[in-house]
Amino acid sequence: MDSIIGKPIDRKDGPLKVTGKAMYAAEWNIPNLAYGITIQSTITKGHINNIDTSAAEKLKGVLGVMTYKNAMQLHTLSGSDPSSGKFAEKDLLPFQSERIFYNGQHIAVVIAETFEVAEHAASLIKVTYNEEKPVFDINQPEAKIYQPQQGLGGTQVQVKRGDAEQGMSNASTKIEQTYNTPVYHHNPMEPHATSAVWNGDTLTVYDATQSVFGNKNAISTMLGIAPDKVRLISPFIGGGFGSKGFMWANSILAPMAAKFINRPVKIVLERTGQMFTCAGRRSFTIQKINLGTDNGGKLTSVKHETTSETSFVDEFVEPAGVATKMIYATPNLDITQNIVRLNKGTPCPTRAPGEAVGTYAFEVAMDELAEKLNIDPVQLRLINYAEKNPDDGHRFSSKNLKECYEKGAQSIGWSNRNIKPGSTKEGNFLVGYGMATATYPANRSKATVRLKLYQEGNAVAACCTQDIGTGTYTVMAQVMSDALGLPIDKVEFKLGDTIYPQGPNSGGSQTMATTGPAVRAAALTVKSKVIKLAVADKKSPLYNQTEDAISVDEGKLFVTSDNLKGETYSQILTRAKMPLVETEITTNVSTRETQKSESNPTTKQGGEQGGQGQQSGGQQGGSKDESKDNPFVKQDQDLDRSNVAFHSFGAQFVKVLVDPLTCMIKVDKVVSIMDVGQILNEKTAKSQIMGGxxxxxxxxxxxxxxxxENTGRIVTRDLADYLVPVHADMPTFDVQFTNVKDEFISPVGARGAGEIGITGITAAIANAIYNATGKRVRDLPITPDKLIV
Amino acid sequence: MNIKQNPSGLQANGFTLPLSLSINGKQYDLNIEPRVSLLDALREYIGLTGTKKGCNQGACGACTVLVDGERINSCMTLAVQYQGKEITTVEGLAEDGNLSALQQAFIEHDGFQCGYCTPGQLCSATAMIEEFKNGMPSAVSPDVASEEFEFSEKEIKERMSGNLCRCGAYVGIVEAIQEAFSNKETTVAHETFYL
Known part of the structure; x- marks a missing residue:
């Protein structure tokens, strides 16, 4: 049997996506659909004095204008976990008061028969304000900086180990530098969009979200209706990168507007302005880093102090020091996080929140340290290699980072790097090489999967999770195909609908690592049921065989030692007159450090919690949860993970070319060697790493x-002013995997790959630019003007 | 197909125009306001939602469609401009249910992740290959007066840079275009380009 695990098969949803048939949130053919356009505040702090909607309401085709004056009352949602429902701005439920906390805050929805009329009507609305003096810049004297208690999901953001001051004074070589990263906007290609349809007291929402289950919960709680009255559908989402992880106002405004005019309403955010004010962003960071080493380059002390921003209506921390606490061995450590409240919208997770900007600053500091020590940057990292997790002393589930450094150095041609910066040319261009370490936690949580094997010989599994472009449809089908022994075209994985049992949100790179083991356990359970049928049936060629003597391939069950003796799933189910065999399985394992101690799941707990999963999927009259005493669940959940740390690692190597006259920078080659456990699909995994x-x-x-600087209004408010990489910016990529199965994370052995690709890469580019030019720019982005001066 | 007309109240005011559009070889009769963009006509009135709205200001290329074989940003144009023209959208790239060579190559080379920019990339690349075959130079063509250009990776990247992909599927997209093109010819004669 040639396993399909790891095979670079084409995406199952490929044909739908290349023919325009994949349905995104704003595209459902809903009868009688009206269009909602939102209007934003033009002041940065204060109160609405009045909204004059009369001219807009007189326009033919306008169905209503919803503001704080007439909008329904909402209920507060206190949760902070996006998997169970997290509204991005907990203290700013839309349209509940006249208060303005930031420029670009939603203040009205104009609803009309057509998009054109709605836009026209929006332009007729007159708003007057009572303006107050805002605080939108950290340098204003009114800006208050404080230390937050924790980050998202209870992450420790103030971490001390040993005595950092003492360690620093013992050091023979020291570095102290400050690095700045600007605000970044996710800009998924699909703007946030929500269509809402009421049918009596039940609500159907078509939403663009990375948390289908979470948004359903958030919407029902905020509206004050029972969760089973809301169905949320999101089979395709046009990118998220964190911006669709928390729920934003559009997801609740559409149901409110639909109730308001008693007709289905769709609201799509405009790229211009709205996607830059009402859909989250990555906070700026100011990162001060102190490194101290002994003569041999061994770290004696590490200090990493970050300041980031949040809003007045919620607290989101960009924890840049989160990777610093575990990336290298050091006896003394001081991670400090500061945060400032500003009159801006609330930041939210952006691809590797914390790690992306944190590894930039820290890995550039390591490069500066290597130069000062006159040690090769790769060697410096090997000197400080952490065999165990420095944060808690636990073993890593699987860490093969040395192999990553080795392969990366070889693939980029690291031996060509001249340690003297600004001294190597290739044609007219200055050449530079840089490297950095990549790392991201290997998260896993709870998932419930329902799986049905049909008499026709095909299988369908379903879980309320997402495919945000990461390949969930495809890789979960591969896990099914492998565990059931069915061809890939005979299996289908369904997601993105709350009629399915609860699965994870797509955040923290956990979708595959979480859903995969549940899919596997469900598939093995169904396979086992069919085998039990066969071995008990005198008419079966498998009669009286033991279960473990039987293998399955291409849908045929056979005696492993005699593959002529066997029959197909179809034959067994047909003879048994069973249209299908089904199961519902929950696997509940947490690999997060903050949660491991709280929930140490046993089989018993798994069974109970599986019961909730059944309830949540009850709309379809789901099958009974069969996790309790299930051998495949037990095998997974009973594994002792209490002293194991779960992290992925990688090495980023970059070659850049810099034009010495114009200082234009071209990333010429990127080599990413990633240690992310078992690869399920080489093609989609590589795409994830390249995307990062x-x-x-x-x-x-x-x-x-x-x-x-005067108003706090965003200036770079569209894709003409906010530049993102285009085709012409692309280097050559060389992505490789260690492909070592992680026996601790799950029997599937795969860790997530969605976010690690963005870590380390920015530092590797910055380090390569320094190697090419001898100029160390510590304020991102590194634009040519900063190299010319 | 379910064609949405403007509500009668608007028609009574005389704000709408009868309009006939030929899309993917099929005729669509509409009665819409002249301010409706071609993109919104496709998505909101005709129900051809394969063409995407990414920015509505010509900066991202997600709305790219073909008009008489040439690529345009449909968000930047009005539907009323295109009566009598042949419009091709992503829904029209496959023939008789068979994916075009380019569509197939996009799947094989993983030229997409979330898929939202994909229709624009496909339409753009389809027309770009024709532009190249017709001898139209680009900003990176070494000699605009040349008789022949090499269909190089650099040329493809330059000519496709109006189509943004935030997932970062650029490598697969360029590989797919190269494969689809190489099934035809690698260099083409400078035939019809005139300044």
Missing amino acids: AIFGIGMALMEGSVYD
Whole structure:
């Protein structure tokens, strides 16, 4: 049997996506659909004095204008976990008061028969304000900086180990530098969109979200209706990168507007302005780093102090020091996080929140340290290699980072790097090489999967999770195909609908690592049921065989030692007169450090929690949860993970070319060697890593949002002013995997790959630019003007 | 197909125009306001939602369609401009249910992740290959007066840079275009380009 695990098969949803048939949130053919356009505040702080909607309401085709004056009352949602429902701005439920907390805050929805009339009507609305003096810049004297208690999901953001001051004074070589990263906007190609349809007291929402289950919960709670009255559908989402992880106002405004005019309503955010004010962003960071080493380059102390921003209506921390606490061995450590409240919208997770910007600053500091020590940057990292997790002393589930450094150095041609910066030319261009370490936690949580094997010999599994472009449809089908022994075209994985049992949100690179083991356990359970049928049936050629003597391939069950003795799933089910065999399985394992101690799941707990899963999927009259005493669930959940740390690692190597006259920078080659466990699909996994690296190229060279110094209004408010990488910016990529199965994370052995690709890459580019030019730019993005001066 | 007309109240005011559009070889009779963009006509009135709205200001290329074989940003144009023209959208690239060579190559080379920019990339690339075959130079063509250009990776990247992909599927897209093109010819004669 040639396993399909790891095979670079084409995406199952490929044909739908290349023919325009994949349905995104704004595209459902809904009868009698009306169009909602939102209007935003033009002041940065204060109160609405009045909204005059009369001219708009007189326009033919206008169905209503919803503001704080007439909008329904909403209920507060206190949760902070996006998997169970997290509204991005907990203290700013839309249209509940006249208060303005930031420029670009939603203040009205104009609803009309057509998009054109709605836009016209929006232009007729007159708003007057009572303006107050805002605080939108950290340098204003009114800006208050404080230390947050924790980050998202209870992450420790203030971490001390040993005595950092003492360690620093013992050091023989020291570095102290400050690095700045600007505000970044996710800009998924699909703007946030929601269509809402009421049918009596039940609500159907078509939403663009990375948390289908979470948004359903959030919407029902905020509206004050029972969760089973809301169905949320989101089979395709046009990119998220974190911006669709928390729920934003559009997801609740559409149901409110639909109730308001008693007709289905769709609201799509405009790219211009709205996607830059009402859909989250990555906070700026100011990162001060101190490194101290002994003569041999061994770290004696590490200090990493980050300041980031949040809003007045919620607290989101960009924890840049989160990777610093575990990336290298050091006896003394001081991670400090500061945060400032500003009159801006609330930031939210952006691809590797914390790690992306944190590894930039820290890995550039390591490069500066290597130069000062006159040690090769790769060697410096090997000197400080952490065999165990320095944060808690636990073993890593699987860490093969040395192999990554080795392969990366070889693939980029590291031996060509001249340690003297600004001294090597290739044609007219200065050449530079840089490297950095990549790392991201290997998260896993709880998922419930329902699986049905049909008499026709095909299988369908379903879980309320997402495919945000990451390949969930495809890789979950591969896990099914492998565990059931069915051809890939005979299996289908369904997602993106709350009629399915609860699965994880797509955040923290956990979708595959979480859903995969549940899919596997469900598939093995169904296979086992069919085998039990066969071995008990005198008419079966498998009669009286033991279960473990039987293998399955291409839908045929046979005696492993005699493959002529066997029959197909179809034959067994047909003879048994069973149209299908089904199961519902929950696997509940947490690999997060903050949660491991709280929930140490046993089989019993798994069974109970599986019961909730059944309830949540009850709309379809789901099958009974069969997790309790299930051998495949037990095998997974009973594994002792209490002293294991779960992280992925990688090495990023970059070659850049810099034009010495114009200082134009070209990333010429990127080598990413990733240690992310078992690869399920080489093709989609490589795409994930390249996608992350391309985000990193944007961070390094061009991206960054600018705010007006006088008003706090965003200046770079569209894709003409906010630059993202295009085809012409692309380097050559060489992505490789260690492909070592992680026996601790799950029996599937795969860790996530969605976010690690963005970590380290920005530093590797910055380090390569320094190697090429001898100029160390510590404020991203590294634009030519900064190299010319 | 379910064609949405403007509501009668608007028609009574005389704000709408009868309009006939030929899309993917099929005729669509509409009665819409002259301010409706071609993109919104496709997505909101005709129900051809394969063409995407990414920015509505000509900056991202997600709305790219073909008009008489040439690529345009449909968000930047009005539907009323295109009566009598042949419009091709992503829904019209496959023939008789068979994917075009380019569509197939996009799947094989993983030229997409979320898929939202994909229709624009496909339409853009389809027309770009024709532009190249017709001898139209680009900003990176070494000699605009040349008789022949090499269909190089650099040329493809330059000519496709109006189509943004935030997932970062650029490598697969360029590989797919190269493969689809190489099934035809690698260099083409400078035939019809005139300044």
